[in-house]
Amino acid sequence: MQDTNQLAEGAPEVSESEGISRRRLLGTAGAVGAGGLVLGAAGGAAGYAATASDAPAALSTLGSTEAVRGGEHQPGILEPLHARGHLIAFDLAPGAGRKEAAALLRRWSATAERLMRGEVSDGATAIALDAGPSSLTVTFGFGHSFFSRTGLEKQRPGALDPLPPFSSDQLDRKRSEGDLWIQIGADDALVAFNALRALQNDAGSAARVRWQMNGFNRSPGATAHPMTARNLMGQVDGTNNPKPSESDFDRRIFVPSSGDPAWMAGGSYAVVRRIRMLLDDWEKLSVDAQEKVIGRRKADGAPLTGGTETTEPELDKVGADGKVVIPADAHARISRPDQNGGAAMLRRPFSYHDGIAADGTPDAGLLFICWQADPLRGFTAVQRKLDRGDALSSFIRHESSGLFAVPGGPGKGEYVGQRLLD
Numbered sequence: 186m187q188d189t190n191q192l193a194e195g196a197p198e199v200s201e202s203e204g205i206s207r208r209r210l211l212g213t214a215g216a217v218g219a220g221g222l223v224l225g226a227a228g229g230a231a232g233y234a235a236t237a238s239d240a241p242a243a244l245s246t247l248g249s250t251e252a253v254r255g256g257e258h259q260p261g262i263l264e265p266l267h268a269r270g271h272l273i274a275f276d277l278a279p280g281a282g283r284k285e286a287a288a289l290l291r292r293w294s295a296t297a298e299r300l301m302r303g304e305v306s307d308g309a310t311a312i313a314l315d316a317g318p319s320s321l322t323v324t325f326g327f328g329h330s331f332f333s334r335t336g337l338e339k340q341r342p343g344a345l346d347p348l349p350p351f352s353s354d355q356l357d358r359k360r361s362e363g364d365l366w367i368q369i370g371a372d373d374a375l376v377a378f379n380a381l382r383a384l385q386n387d388a389g390s391a392a393r394v395r396w397q398m399n400g401f402n403r404s405p406g407a408t409a410h411p412m413t414a415r416n417l418m419g420q421v422d423g424t425n426n427p428k429p430s431e432s433d434f435d436r437r438i439f440v441p442s443s444g445d446p447a448w449m450a451g452g453s454y455a456v457v458r459r460i461r462m463l464l465d466d467w468e469k470l471s472v473d474a475q476e477k478v479i480g481r482r483k484a485d486g487a488p489l490t491g492g493t494e495t496t497e498p499e500l501d502k503v504g505a506d507g508k509v510v511i512p513a514d515a516h517a518r519i520s521r522p523d524q525n526g527g528a529a530m531l532r533r534p535f536s537y538h539d540g541i542a543a544d545g546t547p548d549a550g551l552l553f554i555c556w557q558a559d560p561l562r563g564f565t566a567v568q569r570k571l572d573r574g575d576a577l578s579s580f581i582r583h584e585s586s587g588l589f590a591v592p593g594g595p596g597k598g599e600y601v602g603q604r605l606l607d
């Protein structure tokens with residue numbers, strides 16, 4: 186099976202057993218339109234004008250794809266990367282406690298379930314009225330501060346203890362952490378924004394937005410065949426993610442059913458870091474120098490020791506200059522599980538671009554989101570190593586940080602977090 190990034194651009198190719206179902210396939214690439222023209226997969230504007238009639242237009246596979254729900258895990262962890270994403274953290278309002286939080290999670294869960302099914306209200310927002318679910322996923326998590334706010338300290342997992350400081354951190358506290366966290370992903374920008382508004386409205390007087398970040402990835406179908414994603418530095422990013430087909434995947438990424446605390450069974454811990462890319466500096470490097478920073482080729486993501494993207498790097502190989510071909514401080518060398526006592530995480534990021542910062546440089550980078558059963562043995566172990574000498578460090582800046590406990594998927598009739606809150 187392909188990894189989650191490689192699936193990202195191939196959503197139409199994904200079978201139900203691989204985690205995506207299609208609720209309805211009303212139309213696909215090559216469908217014959219009402220006016221007799223062959224429509225493209227997305228039925229472009231020119232095609233629509235030429236075929237305009239009263240006949241109902243077909244949703245493309247992109248629009249009609251519905252994420253799988255009802256499983257052991259919440260949606261939004263194992264899916265292909267989404268084209269659009271919103272990350273939003275809330276703090277409970279003053280005076281709101283466990284009762285208000287439970288009611289809020291009940292409202293949010295019902296709204297998320299409805300929207301992920303593709304049911305869009307024609308009420309005040311109506312932003313996604315014409316679209317199908319477009320692979321929408323909504324994922325909920327709890328931050329460290331949630332437990333003291335709700336009197337649930339005894340239920341707080343040790344794994345939520347604050348991350349240690351790292352020497353390269355330049356964190357903005359106002360854009361970090363939060364009582365509650367929501368990750369929204371969809372392959373259509375309006376579907377994603379509609380979900381964001383609906384969930385913000387649901388918060389009512391119970392919770393206030395602490396921070397929000399907006400991200401993107403490549404759209405499904407933008408490349409000729411499914412490929413691993415690229416980030417804004419132009420690198421193929423996601424190649425060596427753990428794969429669901431690997432025997433230790435579940436153990437590394439998810440809390441087991443016998444896990445502690447019991448309410449986190451089937452859950453995972455999300456580390457969220459807004460990492461600014463210093464693109465003006467990065468783009469001054471030659472491609473050769475950029476490749477040495479990562480240890481992989483820019484064009485195809487293959488290791489510098491040769492082969493293809495999936496070839497195992499030869500870490501000890503020495504070049505004609507007597508130096509190791511993959512430099513000792515190359516990012517992809519020192520972040521490997523075998524260099525970090527087996528530490529592994531599932532990286533599922535979004536890129537972001539928020540215009541030009543006050544210093545005149547692009548406010549752009551990676552909304553780095555990684556999933557693991559234990560952040561101490563995942564993110565923290567690797568970031569400690571990167572902090573001591575990653576060649577990439579000179580070109581990035583960690584600007585915000587969050588750690589969230591993401592419980593397992595709700596059972597039938599349950600809301601997310603019910604096992605914690607009831």
Ligand SMILES: C=CC1=C(C)c2cc3[nH]c(cc4nc(cc5[nH]c(cc1n2)c(C)c5CCC(=O)O)C(CCC(=O)O)=C4C)c(C)c3C=C
Pocket residue numbers: 416418420421422423424425426458460461462479481516517520521522529530550551553564567568571581
């Ligand atoms: C602490 C964890 C990590 C942070 C923070 C991080 C930031 C970061 N990474 C890239 C680009 C690439 N990373 C790649 C591999 C890679 N990165 C991490 C961890 C962190 N990255 C891991 C665990 C790995 C996999 C190592 C392995 O097992 O081989 C790669 C290579 C391709 C790939 O495997 O994905 C790239 C490219 C950026 C740009 C960035 C911050 C902005």
Ligand SMILES: [Fe+2]
Pocket residue numbers: 516520
């Ligand atoms: Fe990385």
